[in-house]
Every structure is written in C-alpha cells, then in structure tokens.
Amino acid sequence: MKKILLLLVSVLFTLSSFGQSSISYSPVNTVTKVGDTLIMKFQYYKVDGEALTLGQFDFEYNNKLLSYISHQSMAPTGASFARNNWTGYKFNPKANSDEDDMDVQYTWWKDEAGNASYSTSANWSVERVTVQTSAAYTDGAEFVKYSFKLKDKFNSGYDNYNDIIKVNWANYQEADGTGIQTEKNPSTQSLSGIEGGNAGAFTINLKTANSTKTDYSYTIKNSSGQSVATGTFDESGQASVSGLENNVTYTAEANLAEDASYLDEVVTVSDLALVFAEAIGAGSGPSGGSTTFDYFIQDVMGDVVGDNDGVDFQDSYEILAYLQGVTSGNTNLITQDGQTEDYSGIESTYGAVANNTVTFAKSFTPIDSDASSKTIDLAHGLRGDVNFSHSWEPSVSSGEKATSAQTSSFRISSAAGTKYTQTETANIDLISEINDEGRVVFSINSEIEDMVGSQFNIVYDPNILSLENVIFDTGNEMTNFSNVIEAGYVRVGSFDQNVSSTVKVGTPYQLIFVPVEDISNASGLISFRVKEGVKADGTQINFIIQ
C-alpha cells in the first residue's frame, strides 16, 4: 500500500512539474565580436498547460554591454501587442523563492512588493512585452524578437558577457483570467567568445540627472570648428564614435532635443525658490559674496534673462511669470517646451572657475598609447534648472562656493556645510471624485505646515473634461498661479515672494471639471506629473501619494 501511495505521489509530482508552461529565450544568430547585432527570440511553450490568451513578461538587459536597436512583434494576426521599456532599473526577485518560477515572481511584483520589486540601477534596462489574443496561443509560437548591438566591455565595469539578459517574471493567463503556472528557460542568457572592441572606437558617456538619455545628441568638432561626428546617445547615455584620429584635439558638446515631452517640468517652484533666495542674498557671482547657491554654475544657469550679470530679482520675477503663464516682455532663456539652452563640458572640469569665469571645457585628445584617453565623460545642464533636477551637479572643487560665503537668511536655517539643493519627502493626498452636481472635483489635500511654495502639473483628458474653475485656499499671503500650458495640461501652485508665509494646510487647491460626456466615474481622467513643494529653508519637498 505504501509503495502504491508513493508511486501515486511521484506520478502526481511529475505531472505537476511537467504541467507548467514556459517562457523560453535564446539567440537567433551567433555573435562573435563587438558591434555585432544580437537577435533574441522570446517564445511560448505550452507543454501540457492550459490555453494561453494573455502573455506578458518582463526582462532586463545589461545596457553597458548591449544597446537596444529594435524589436519585432511576432504576435499572430489580430492579436494586440505592446512593448514598454524603462532604463535605470533592475528587478529584485522575491526572497527565498525560485527565481525561475515566473508566476510566483509576477505575483510578487503585482501584489506583494510595492516599490521594492525594482531598484534603480544605471547599468540595467527593463523591457515589458504584452500579447493579448482571442485565440489560444500556439505551442512554440514566438512573442517577439529583439535586436541589440553588442558593446565593448572595455570601461564598462564588466569582465565578461555573463548573465546579460534575464527574464524577471511572466503573466500567462487563460481567457477567463485564470493564471497559468510558468517557468523560464534558461535562468539567464550569457554570451561567450566575444572578441575585443574596435581599437579606433571612441566612447562618450553622458552625465545628466535626466533619466531619458536617448533625447540627447552629441557633436564633435575639429580645431577649425567643423563638425566631424554627430549622433545620439543610447539608453545608457553612451555613444560610440568612430573615425577620430589620434593626437588630434577635438571638442565635444551635448544638446537636449527641444521637443522632449518633459521640458515643462524642468524649471519649477523649487528653482524659483532658489533664485529668489539668491536674489534676496544680493550680489552673488563668481567673485563671491553672500549667496545661497552651492556652485558658481548656478549663477549662470539662474541668469534666465541672459544679461550675464548673475542672478537678480529680474531673473526671479521672470521665472515666477513663467510659472504663472504671464508674458513678461523679456525674451527669457528658461528651459521649457520647445526651448532648451544647453551647457556641456568635460565632467572633470564642468563648471570650474578660472579668472572669475565659470568654464565649460570641451576639448580632448585621443592618444593611441593611452586607453583612458579614448573615453570622455560629458556633463550637461539646462538654463533655469538651478536645483539640477535634469542637469548634472558639478564635482569639480573650484566650482563649489565656500560655505562661509553662504550667509543669506535661507542658508542660515540649514546645517553648516549642507548642500542647499537637498530634498525631503512628505505625504500628500491627491484625489478626484464626482460630486452631487456631476462635476469632477480634483482635490489636493495637504497637512504640510512649512511650505513657502508648491507646484502641481496636472494632466486631464480635454475630450472628456472641461476645466471650469480652480479654487485656492492657501492663505492670504501667497501668490497663487494656475495656467493651462496646453489643452489638457494645467500648472497650479503658490509661492510667497517674502519666503516667510506658508501654504495653508487642509485643501489648498481644488480643480473643478465639467464632463462633456456622460461618465459614471473618472478613473484615469486626471493624473499628476510635477508635484513638489519647497520649504522656507530651501529644502525641496517631493510629495509621496499613498
């Protein structure tokens, strides 16, 4: 009897082991050297699992060793296909679990981990593929093919091409939504026998706080100022340039595309607070004096009027006018939709001060015998972005302002030696609800007591909602602003120019929308992008919404 039971258990165990579907991924071609194109296929194996109508999976690749070129949907005719990607993230598998168990890892990501499922990691990019079909997916059918360019491991921080692609989780479902048990094969993808890089190749590493590196381009010029090479950076912020000659001096510069979708989020109330504080501090500049800035480069970036006279009240009022949506009469240089004013230079000297002038050295000379001269780090900044939200914060010591010079009222309340551009987080509640009159009311509820400024960039669907009113209850001293940047995009906020009064707690802002079609609920109709505040001591508050 015991033996029969044992046999039964063994059979059941075997059945359950082989009953799982799988996500399989493997190279289509053989790659042998740097610069080759690696084609990866991702496919479905049913084994004896259930009929799959939704296949969704998430994989990560090492962006220092691979550069995304393209993808090709292999979904059958009539199926829906979607591809998403994010650079700078790496998956954290569920602790004490089988990393190959894809449905366990999916549940961990979706239901259990919260914001712990991915960590920020500059060396990794995450891809997500979703295929939905009405007919059951065929056993062995492919979901997608990806093409990657193989990058040189020199200066990448990696000694080999092991574990460069890894599927993180898979969400396989039947038509009624029932989940299908899934495993992956292999656990990770490695490459071997890759020959070294092109000796003539030159590498540029872009240095910026902006996570979207592919929006940047580079230009290399010779000593006559003629352009000899141009191109764009890959998702990791790297560009490989060929054709440069040894022992010849060139210059390099980086530029951000003027049609990037987030340019209206670069200069915010936090930058305004810094520039106002600097103007109050009076007369700062490369020559020193009283200042709230940490770096001399901020004097250049904050000079949004462009009079080359450092930062003064004209600059602060210009930024306030910009946030209010008021035309000031000046032709300002504030980074905004359709307008960028770039600064770039070799990172090691970016923002250095020489002869009382902030410098952006751009020259470099490749030398055949010096491998380190074949790579440069190119730092980039934007006019108006004095809190470095989308710009590189300098590292060169001559670019830093002395703490002793930072004597304004703003600076006094900070701990000695603390960077002024510090941030902290605070909880806030942003929520929409349909009221008794059928209006959609978007409320910003705050219990934060010490904000001298706040800003919210709110996106709504202009085909369904019409903005009727913005109600402020911020206190009597605040300068409030609300301006529609474009259809479906409104900027709302407040700032006290005396940097003393604070935004009233409670519900300081309410946006009232009238639906232009019948709706029963408003999920997704209103979303938020910029949401930040600034304290009297200059600290930026990044709001967390539960």
Add this chain to the structure above:
Amino acid sequence: MKKILTLLSLVLMMGCYQDDDLVTLYPDQEVPQSLQIKELIGIKLESTIVTDRVAMNVKLPLDGKYRIKIRHGMNNELISQEMITAGEGDNLLKVYVASLEKSGYVIQLTDEFHNILGNQSFVVN
C-alpha cells in the same frame, strides 16, 4: 402562495433598501464574461492592452467608499487616484487612459484607508 411569497420578498427587499447616495452603476446590466471576477472581492479590466478607455469591474464586499489607484508599472509611483462610492458586488465602471503616457501600469482597488483589495497590470498602447 407563490405570489404571496414573491410580494413578501419584495416588501422585505424594499424595507432593507437604504436611500443614501451610493452610486449603483448600471444596476440592471449583467456582468459580461470578460469582466467576471471569481473571488468575492477584486478588480478586473476587460483588456490588458488599452488604447483609449476600457471597461472595468470592481467587485466590492460592502457598500461604501473605495479608492481606485493607477500606479506606474516600474516604480509603483501613484499616477492617478479616484474615490468612488459604490455598492456591494459587481460595479461596472470605466478606466480612461487617453491622457496617460504610453507605458505599463497597475490598477489597484483599495478601501478608503488604503488597504489593498485587488490589483491588475495593464498597458497603455
């Protein structure tokens, strides 16, 4: 006898009905198969890949206030949030995505106090 029982049932049902401001959405509408939720509580979209708007079923344990949250599919950051007042059982609603960036998201049902009752991933394409 049957008629009396039916009448009695109706009277009892009417007696139990509370005239409050709960939003009972599409009360006579049957839940299509694509939106049926097997569990007692949960949230389900008609499709995982969405382009403009999509039907959604929110199955609730009790009448009351609930939150529907849309979170970023990578960093879990809250992107959009709505408070609904709805009734026990199935509630057929919609999610409007035309103004959301093309990306991956998780839609989440919580009670008024942020306790999670259900999640579903979706993609705006």
